[in-house]
Every structure is written in structure tokens, then in C-alpha cells.
Amino acid sequence: MPHRHDIDRYLGQLLDVGRFKDYGPNGLQVEGRDEIRHLVCGVTASLALIDAAIAAGADAILVHHGLFWRGQDGRITGWMKQRLQRLLQHDISLFAYHLPLDAHPELGNNAQLGARLGWRADARFGEQDLGFAGALDMPTDLAGLTALLRERLGREVIAVPGDGRPLRRVAWCTGGAQGFFEAAIAAGADVFVTGEISEPQAHYAAETGVAFVAAGHHATERYGVQALAARLVQELPGLTQQFIDIDNPA
Structure with a gap:
């Protein structure tokens, strides 16, 4: 032992x-x-x-x-x-x-969430490079992406639409990373997925055109x-x- x-x-x-x-x-x-x-x-x-x-x-x-x-x-x-x-x-x-488990490129929360959703990261962003970003294999819309999240995570999500653009590039960071939204926008994301949402993010989505999805702090970090x-x-x-x-x- x-x-x-x-x-x-x-x-x-x-x-x-x-x-x-x-x-x-x-x-x-x-x-x-x-x-x-x-x-x-x-x-x-x-x-x-x-x-x-x-x-x-x-x-x-x-x-x-x-x-x-x-x-x-x-x-x-x-x-x-x-x-x-x-x-x-x-x-x-x-x-x-905590943060070391979020960030690990293979076993971490972000890597494991991406694996379950079929997302492959080609870039990191945000504080201490905790956020992951990558191109989707096939462009989708917000309805398709939220349906995938509901199916894979087994819970409802909160989605704030952007300008309706096709979603070609996704950024994600599990848990309470809503403060990374601006960094995700700067990284070229069409949609940002995290666990929680706070009041400012709905306005950022409307004003920048980038969609925001809160899929649950606990649900994204299991x-x-x-x-x-x-x-x-x-x-x-x-x-x-x-x-x-x-x-x-x-």
C-alpha cells in the first residue's frame, strides 16, 4: 500500500x-x-x-x-x-x-471537459494560462452547442446569445471563471463556456457579439x-x- x-x-x-x-x-x-x-x-x-x-x-x-x-x-x-x-x-x-488540477493539459478539469465535448485546445489564455481555446471540428450555432452541453453534463445551462454568428472557435474554463470572458474574447472565441455567470457577462455578450454559456461550476469540474x-x-x-x-x- x-x-x-x-x-x-x-x-x-x-x-x-x-x-x-x-x-x-x-x-x-x-x-x-x-x-x-x-x-x-x-x-x-x-x-x-x-x-x-x-x-x-x-x-x-x-x-x-x-x-x-x-x-x-x-x-x-x-x-x-x-x-x-x-x-x-x-x-x-x-x-x-485547485488551480493545478484546472490547468493540467491531460488530467485537468479543462482538458477532461474538452475531451467529453470533443473539443481540442490549440491555445491557452487568461490568468496563469488556465483557459483553453480551440477550433470546433464543425461550426455550430448556440442551440447546437447548448444541446451538446445538456446531453453530456446532464443539467440545464444558462446561455446568453451573441450576434448569432456561426460558432467556429470555442474558449472554455471550468468552474467560476466568468471573469475570463474578456480574455476569451481577446483570444478570438465565438463562444465562451464556463461554470458560472455574473451580471456583467450578459452585457459583454450583447456588446461584443460573443456568446456566453454557464454550464455549472460543479458540473464542469467533476x-x-x-x-x-x-x-x-x-x-x-x-x-x-x-x-x-x-x-x-x-
């Missing part, structure tokens, strides 16, 4: 965590037992995921969103106490990789952590893994 340090070291190198500026620590966030036989992966280290991992007999949990978010004051109270208490009581390690856990099992003998999806409407 691999040691937790083996997992921490392997993932740190694979995802090149040192090159990213992030608002929370990437890697081992909570130290549990030394040896790890069974790994549960999920999107967010919520109490629901932690409890499901305990029920599944997990020795460790691997997530995209860990315990630490921008603007926290650091006190171990409320929801933070509950999550941390469960992990420590059951001696479970927590590994979390795939990187699964690919990462599968790679771990290939590389570290004695490890098993399972994905537990805690549904989130956001």
Missing part, C-alpha cells in the same frame, strides 16, 4: 503545484493514517462527501475544492470544525488540488479529479479508488 507521502509527492510533481499562485494550499491539507489502501475522490471536501467517504471505508479523500477558500478568517468553528473533526476522528487524509485518481491507481500498486458525486446545483 502507498504511504500518504508517496501520494503527496507524486501528485505534487505531476501537477507542478509550485508554479501556481493560489488562495489555498495545494496538496495534503489534513494528515491522516500513514498507509492508504482506499481513496475516495470528489469535487468538494463537503461534510456530505466526508461522511460518504467514511461509510465507504476511505483512508484518504482527493478533491478539487479543499477546506480553504478566499477570505476565510482561519477560525476552526462551525462548518470548518465539523469537517475537520470528522477527518481527524476517522484518521482520514485530505488531498486538494472530471479532473476522476482522471487524477485513476492515474494514481495505475502508478501506485495496492491503491483502490472510487468517485462519489455529491450533487450541487451551482
Whole structure:
């Protein structure tokens, strides 16, 4: 069975965590037992995921969103106490990789979302080159693209039309990357796909002619952590893994 340090070291190198500026620590966030036989992966280290991992007999949990978010004051109270208490009581390690998992060219959230939609990136854009962009194999319209997203992601999307141009080039960045819309426009996109929308993006779409689609923060970020856990099992003998999806409407 691999040691937790083996997992921490392997993932740190694979995802090149040192090159990213992030608002929370990437890697081992909570130290549990030394040896790890069974790994549960999920999107967010919520109490629901932690409890499901305990029920599944997990020795460790691997997530995209860990315990630490921008603007926290650091006190171990409320929801933070509950999550941390469960992990420590059951001696479970927590590994979390935020921006490094978004950006990885093969296993990352953007790469994995693109693979499920048949999109191939030929350029990167935005802060720390997190965004992906590429030409569509066949031009489509907004109705066709949103139908594809609904089918592949299994949820409704929010679409703001541009000027009705054929969609030949798509830019995408999973999660809460609505702030990358202007960079996507500058990168030559006909449509930008991300997880969330804020008030300004609807105006940018109307004024620039570039369509905007919000397909769900959680829905667009389910795939990187699964690919990462599968790679771990290939590389570290004695490890098993399972994905537990805690549904989130956001």
C-alpha cells in the first residue's frame, strides 16, 4: 500500500503545484493514517462527501475544492470544525488540488471537459494560462452547442446569445471563471463556456457579439479529479479508488 507521502509527492510533481499562485494550499491539507489502501475522490471536501467517504471505508479523500477558500478568517468553528473533526476522528487524509488540477493539459478539469465535448485546445489564455481555446471540428450555432452541453453534463445551462454568428472557435474554463470572458474574447472565441455567470457577462455578450454559456461550476469540474485518481491507481500498486458525486446545483 502507498504511504500518504508517496501520494503527496507524486501528485505534487505531476501537477507542478509550485508554479501556481493560489488562495489555498495545494496538496495534503489534513494528515491522516500513514498507509492508504482506499481513496475516495470528489469535487468538494463537503461534510456530505466526508461522511460518504467514511461509510465507504476511505483512508484518504482527493478533491478539487479543499477546506480553504478566499477570505476565510482561519477560525476552526462551525462548518470548518465539523469537517475537520470528522477527518481527524476517522484518521482520514485530505488531498486538494485547485488551480493545478484546472490547468493540467491531460488530467485537468479543462482538458477532461474538452475531451467529453470533443473539443481540442490549440491555445491557452487568461490568468496563469488556465483557459483553453480551440477550433470546433464543425461550426455550430448556440442551440447546437447548448444541446451538446445538456446531453453530456446532464443539467440545464444558462446561455446568453451573441450576434448569432456561426460558432467556429470555442474558449472554455471550468468552474467560476466568468471573469475570463474578456480574455476569451481577446483570444478570438465565438463562444465562451464556463461554470458560472455574473451580471456583467450578459452585457459583454450583447456588446461584443460573443456568446456566453454557464454550464455549472460543479458540473464542469467533476472530471479532473476522476482522471487524477485513476492515474494514481495505475502508478501506485495496492491503491483502490472510487468517485462519489455529491450533487450541487451551482
